[in-house]
Each structure stands twice: as structure tokens, then as C-alpha cells.
Amino acid sequence: MGSHTDSTDPNATPTPATQAGREGLEALVSRPGKALIALDFDGTLAPIVADPEQARAHPDAVPALAAIAPRVAAVAVVTGRPAGVAVRHGGFAGVPGLEHLVVLGHYGAERWEAVTGRVTAPAPHPGVAGARAELPGLLDRVGAWQGTWIEEKGRAVAVHTRRAADPQAAFESLREPLAGLAARHGLVVEPGRMVLELRPPGMDKGVALGEYAREIGAGSVLYAGDDLGDLAAYTAVEKLRTAGVPGLLVCSGSAEVTELRERADLVVDGPAGVVRLLRALAERMS
Numbered sequence: 001m002g003s004h005t006d007s008t009d010p011n012a013t014p015t016p017a018t019q020a021g022r023e024g025l026e027a028l029v030s031r032p033g034k035a036l037i038a039l040d041f042d043g044t045l046a047p048i049v050a051d052p053e054q055a056r057a058h059p060d061a062v063p064a065l066a067a068i069a070p071r072v073a074a075v076a077v078v079t080g081r082p083a084g085v086a087v088r089h090g091g092f093a094g095v096p097g098l099e100h101l102v103v104l105g106h107y108g109a110e111r112w113e114a115v116t117g118r119v120t121a122p123a124p125h126p127g128v129a130g131a132r133a134e135l136p137g138l139l140d141r142v143g144a145w146q147g148t149w150i151e152e153k154g155r156a157v158a159v160h161t162r163r164a165a166d167p168q169a170a171f172e173s174l175r176e177p178l179a180g181l182a183a184r185h186g187l188v189v190e191p192g193r194m195v196l197e198l199r200p201p202g203m204d205k206g207v208a209l210g211e212y213a214r215e216i217g218a219g220s221v222l223y224a225g226d227d228l229g230d231l232a233a234y235t236a237v238e239k240l241r242t243a244g245v246p247g248l249l250v251c252s253g254s255a256e257v258t259e260l261r262e263r264a265d266l267v268v269d270g271p272a273g274v275v276r277l278l279r280a281l282a283e284r285m286s
Contacts, residue, residue, distance in 0.1 A: 024248035029284045034220060036076065057271075058275055062098070065092075069100065076104055076212055081153065104209075106155045109121055125186070125200035128200070142173060174196055182198045193256050206234075213245070222248045224268075234264075
């Protein structure tokens with residue numbers, strides 16, 4: 001599938017490269033009251049950084065979300081992070097205009113709603129604690145400690161290699177051992193941009209997005225992401241299209257994840273490009 005990079009004119013809405021994308025864009029702006037705007041967090045609303053704990057939303061992301069949110073049916077942030085962490089790092093709480101924002105954290109296992117300020121979630125999967133306990137020993141045996149970093153995510157645990165001397169080599173050396181560890185504990189491995197995440201099966205961004213779109217009766221959907229975990233959400237949008245719900249697939253320009261670029265209707269220049277797109281859409285919807 002082709003894609004189109006966003007315009008340098010901050011007031012222009014870029015044109016999707018595909019017919020399905022153009023139809024999705026037209027549905028979003030012509031019937032905004034039925035539109036669902038759904039976005040990944042890291043790499044889409046927040047620039048990718050070496051230490052995920054230091055990730056923060058682009059400084060113009062919250063104002064852009066607050067500008068578009070009152071014009072559409074719903075705005076949802078769909079992320080692998082715990083919902084509360086995404087809310088803190090995004091600065092989403094207590095923002096005028098974002099009263100009905102929803103954060104679907106842990107691939108939809110957790111849900112934070114701005115209107116209540118509370119996170120709701122089922123009990124954690126017991127395999128996560130078991131895998132977490134074994135991880136230090138596994139990294140030691142593989143010889144992959146140098147520069148790798150374990151991120152505690154509550155309902156998941158992730159190993160980052162971006163700070164290793166050779167990030168890609170460290171990533172590849174860990175894929176098989178982590179897959180074995182995950183399998184022993186009833187988990188799955190979700191690869192991403194220099195990160196391997198161990199999490200419970202049965203939930204992904206596609207499931208979360210599809211269920212939420214049906215819950216609110218979305219008449220059109222925009223989904224923006226940047227990583228392999230977003231491919232499931234792309235598939236969900238494509239399924240919605242076959243059911244008659246127009247959709248627009250946006251890639252937050254990542255040279256590291258070509259699969260997303262190839263399936264996207266529209267490629268924008270990272271979080272700054274996502275912000276420009278949201279602003280342009282809000283302007284057209286008004």
C-alpha cells in the first residue's frame with residue numbers, strides 16, 4: 001500500500017495516497033460527530049527516547065487533542081503502557097476539552113476515563129510475575145546485560161536494547177530466549193522498536209480498538225501509530241472498512257518499521273507531524 005508524507009504547510013490537511021484513506025478522511029471531516037480519533041502514545045504522541053521513563057508527550061500534543069476532541073465522537077489513546085503512566089506522561093488529566101478522553105492501557109486491559117479520573121482493570125496475569133523473576137538470570141546467561149534495561153509495566157515486562165552498544169544485535173540475541181521464557185509462563189512476546197515485551201495473550205491494540213469503536217458506534221476511525229504493535233490496530237481498521245466504516249491509517253514516520261509505512265494511507269513526520277494533522281483536521285471540522 002502506498003503512503004504520502006505530510007505537507008509542510010501547517011494549515012493544510014495532507015492527502016492520503018490511497019482511495020480508502022481519502023474516503024476515510026472525507027468521512028472524518030464531513031461527519032465529525034461520528035468520528036473516533038485513536039492514537040498510539042510512544043512514537044506517535046511522544047517522541048521515542050532511550051529511557052521510556054523520560055518519554056513525554058510532544059509539547060503541542062495536548063492542545064491539539066483538546067482542539068479536536070470536542071468536535072468528534074471520541075478520542076482514545078491506545079498504548080502498551082499502563083494507563084496511569086500514559087496519563088501522567090501525556091499530561092492528559094484535568095485538561096479542558098479532554099473531559100471525555102479515554103486511555104486504553106496495556107493493549108486495552110486497562111482503561112482510564114478522564115470523566116472519572118479512575119483506572120479500571122481485571123486482575124494481573126500470574127505469569128508476568130514469574131517471568132519478571134527469571135529475567136535477570138536469563139539476561140546474565142545470554143550475556144545481554146550490557147546496555148539492556150528492564151521496564152516494569154505491572155501487567156507486562158519489557159526488555160529494551162536501544163542503549164546497548166549494538167542495539168539490533170542485542171535485540172536479535174534476545175528474541176529466542178525471551179520467547180521461551182514467555183511460553184513457560186503463558187505469555188507472548190511483542191517485538192517493537194528495540195524492545196521486546198512479555199505480556200498476556202489475547203489482547204492487542206486491534207482488539208482494544210475494534211471493541212471501543214463498536215462500543216461507541218463509530219462512523220469513521222483514524223488510527224495513528226509507529227510500531228509493530230500498531231499493525232493489529234491497522235488490521236482492525238481494515239476490518240471496519242469491510243464492514244462499511246471508513247478509516248484512515250496514519251504512520252508516525254518511522255524509518256525503523258517499514259511494515260507500517262507500507263500499509264499506511266498517510267505518513268507524517270513523527271509526533272510533530274501527528275500534531276499538525278490533528279490541528280488541520282480540527283480546523284476543517286470547525
